[in-house]
Amino acid sequence: xxxxxxxxxxxxxxxxxxxxxxxxxxxxxxxxxxxxxxxxxxxxxxxxxxxxxxxxxxxxxxxxxxxxxxxxxxxxxxxxxxxxxxxxxxxxxxxxxxxxxxxxxxxxxxxxxxxxxxxxxxxxxxxxxxxxxxxxxxxxxxxxxxxxxxxxxxxxxxxxxxxxxxxxxxxxxxxxxxxxxxxxxxxxxxxxxxxxxxxxxxxxxxxxxxxxxxxxxxxxxxxxxxxxxxxxxxxxxxxxxxxxxxxxxxxxxxxxxxxxxxxxxxxxxxxxxxxxxxxxxxxxxxxxx
Amino acid sequence: xxxxxxxxxxxxxxxxxxxxxxxxxxxxxxxxxxxxxxxxxxxxxxxxxxxxxxxxxxxxxxxxxxxxxxxxxxxxxxxxxxxxxxxxxxxxxxxxxxxxxxxxxxxxxxxxxxxxxxxxxxxxxxxxxxxxxxxxxxxxxxxxxxxxxxxxxxxxxxxxxxxxxxxxxxxxxxxxxxxxxxxxxxxxxxxxxxxxxxxxxxxxxxxxxxxxxxxxxxxxxxxxxxxxxxxxxxxxxxxxxxxxxxxxxxxxxxxxxxxxxxxxxxxxxxxxxxxxxxxxxxxxxxxxxxxxxxxxxxxxxxxxxxxxxxxxxxxxxxxxxxxxxxxxxxxxxxxxx
Ligand SMILES: Cc1cc2nc3c(=O)[nH]c(=O)nc-3n(C[C@H](O)[C@H](O)[C@H](O)COP(=O)(O)OP(=O)(O)OC[C@H]3O[C@@H](n4cnc5c(N)ncnc54)[C@H](O)[C@@H]3O)c2cc1C
Ligand SMILES: Nc1ncnc2c1ncn2[C@@H]1O[C@H](COP(=O)(O)O)[C@@H](O)[C@H]1O
Numbered sequence: 337x338x339x340x341x342x343x344x345x346x347x348x349x350x351x352x353x354x355x356x357x358x359x360x361x362x363x364x365x366x367x368x369x370x371x372x373x374x375x376x377x378x379x380x381x382x383x384x385x386x387x388x389x390x391x392x393x394x395x396x397x398x399x400x401x402x403x404x405x406x407x408x409x410x411x412x413x414x415x416x417x418x419x420x421x422x423x424x425x426x427x428x429x430x431x432x433x434x435x436x437x438x439x440x441x442x443x444x445x446x447x448x449x450x451x452x453x454x455x456x457x458x459x460x461x462x463x464x465x466x467x468x469x470x471x472x473x474x475x476x477x478x479x480x481x482x483x484x485x486x487x488x489x490x491x492x493x494x495x496x497x498x499x500x501x502x503x504x505x506x507x508x509x510x511x512x513x514x515x516x517x518x519x520x521x522x523x524x525x526x527x528x529x530x531x532x533x534x535x536x537x538x539x540x541x542x543x544x545x546x547x548x549x550x551x552x553x554x555x556x557x558x559x560x561x562x563x564x565x566x567x568x569x570x571x572x573x574x575x576x577x578x579x580x581x582x583x584x585x586x587x588x589x590x591x592x593x594x595x596x597x598x599x600x601x602x603x604x605x606x607x608x609x610x611x612x613x614x615x616x617x618x619x620x621x622x623x624x625x
Numbered sequence: 626x627x628x629x630x631x632x633x634x635x636x637x638x639x640x641x642x643x644x645x646x647x648x649x650x651x652x653x654x655x656x657x658x659x660x661x662x663x664x665x666x667x668x669x670x671x672x673x674x675x676x677x678x679x680x681x682x683x684x685x686x687x688x689x690x691x692x693x694x695x696x697x698x699x700x701x702x703x704x705x706x707x708x709x710x711x712x713x714x715x716x717x718x719x720x721x722x723x724x725x726x727x728x729x730x731x732x733x734x735x736x737x738x739x740x741x742x743x744x745x746x747x748x749x750x751x752x753x754x755x756x757x758x759x760x761x762x763x764x765x766x767x768x769x770x771x772x773x774x775x776x777x778x779x780x781x782x783x784x785x786x787x788x789x790x791x792x793x794x795x796x797x798x799x800x801x802x803x804x805x806x807x808x809x810x811x812x813x814x815x816x817x818x819x820x821x822x823x824x825x826x827x828x829x830x831x832x833x834x835x836x837x838x839x840x841x842x843x844x845x846x847x848x849x850x851x852x853x854x855x856x857x858x859x860x861x862x863x864x865x866x867x868x869x870x871x872x873x874x875x876x877x878x879x880x881x882x883x884x885x886x887x888x889x890x891x892x893x894x895x896x897x898x899x900x901x902x903x904x905x906x907x908x909x910x911x912x913x914x915x916x917x918x919x920x921x922x923x924x925x926x927x928x929x930x931x932x933x934x935x936x937x938x939x940x941x942x943x944x945x946x947x948x949x950x951x952x953x954x955x956x957x958x959x960x961x962x
Binding site for chain 1: 639640644701702703706726727728730731732733734735737738739741742743744745746747754756758768769773778779780781782783784785786787825826827828829830831832833834835845869870881894901902922923925936937939940941942943944945949950953954956957958960961
């Protein structure tokens, strides 16, 4: 018997390389203006799932909600060893806050069917909210273990993890099903497997109709995925009112460009005299000893 | 009294001690509640905390909804989230605040999901205001202010259509300012209406590990940004921190690239500091970094780019190479002191 592990992965703008026009007038992110990457801690979540699968056997299914282009992160999942990947994409998902996002992912997970563990990144670098994982767990009415810095034991019924908290660590055990949020400390993500890259590089998407083949997850563990499944609102049986902008209680009221308040600022000459004087002044004023 | 005017703060007790951020949030709630004409309330879960809870009046808290149960002595997600949801449903506050700690960030999203309401993470300011959606004008609602995306933008988020409005705030962001006249705290016991199936996590062991750096308490902080992340500059930054008797801070990409530990990170998603002196070495000064250090009493910025935003905030600006400038500062200090 093996475990069924679901990993949620997100394509995010590379916030370390953000430039000027990052936001649109309406307060939403101008994704087109930014390079995108695989959310770093989602790579850790995937790695942890692959490691567990190596121990217990089973399947790893990766799910991403995003624009069609998010298929890129799902291909990355296949290159690293995921068995199945599903893109959740529909115009009606656009503008989702964490509540609407978790609702859609919950519907998708229910559509996938049975699972033992769900692994999320602790947080996505575009908003750093760390909310989607716990919200999926609440909606599925399952337990959650957040901020996981290491998986210390796993068997067919339960998992034990080390959680990183403010004043140290906790070792916590939970039975399945459970949702984990994984931090960067947990592992070193593997790189893509060259053979798998060759296999999956050119695969296409298959627009999903209502008739999702329920049996595909039960298929042979090593079945070749030649299409990436793409599910829309109907495919996951979601209520459109709870998706995207209309399902998002949080609204951006306004965005302001930051204008720095001009301080009484002094330019210090970058030479021994200028810096010597500054140090002297700080000592005089008892700011440094 | 209209319960929607009340503000509920989630009180985090670790090891029978309240998290600093919970007290800070009570102070912030006191300010907001005055504006709304409401009351500051708290929800506390744990075991045998009555005596400690009475001290919350110092921070403006008037009422605590308190569930005492041995099984709640240590935090676990599902029981905590369920109890908080029940208390919110019963007392209907208009605003609920959580510390953005590992506990707050674990429980708050679960609560928001159960109540289908909005939640804004890591707010740097909270205000009361109004917002119009179509024909409806929502008054006296929570403005959740946080820096967003990429650094040049401050977003004001509202969630008027769902009650309560919920937000998390990091430790140190709100000032701890005990109220003038201590409030008399009314403790309302809430029964623990949970059953065995709710206790899904088994805490096997708790390992306490003192954090080595204590940025919050430091009077002097010397911080390294990406412009000071090469080994030589970093060594000089550490050296200056050491001889000044200060602590070493850094910007987030320095942590992300694995150069320094997360304990050193200053900023919106790191630690908020208010030292007497902050020396920013090779830090550009994006809003998320400034959110954590703008209130330092003196700021010295060293950057080779004269246009770097950090200079607009600095009291003393030095344009130059980090290595070069720090070398001169260390030399000057050693000879003067
Ligand atoms: C949701 C979110 C949360 C965030 N939270 C935080 C946070 O908590 N803390 C934080 O710090 N950041 C945070 N950030 C990141 C933040 O936006 C910036 O990317 C970051 O602060 C930049 O760090 P930096 O200034 O060290 O690096 P850079 O932006 O790379 O700047 C390096 C600077 O060093 C200068 N420089 C380079 N070489 C030299 C040299 N030899 N001598 C002198 N100067 C030199 C350059 O001119 C430049 O100004 C967050 C971002 C997001 C999206
Ligand atoms: N659109 C999405 N698609 C798939 N997974 C997501 C999505 N948004 C968030 N997640 C997951 O939830 C985690 C936390 O995201 P966040 O709450 O945005 O910080 C991420 O690390 C992902 O694992």
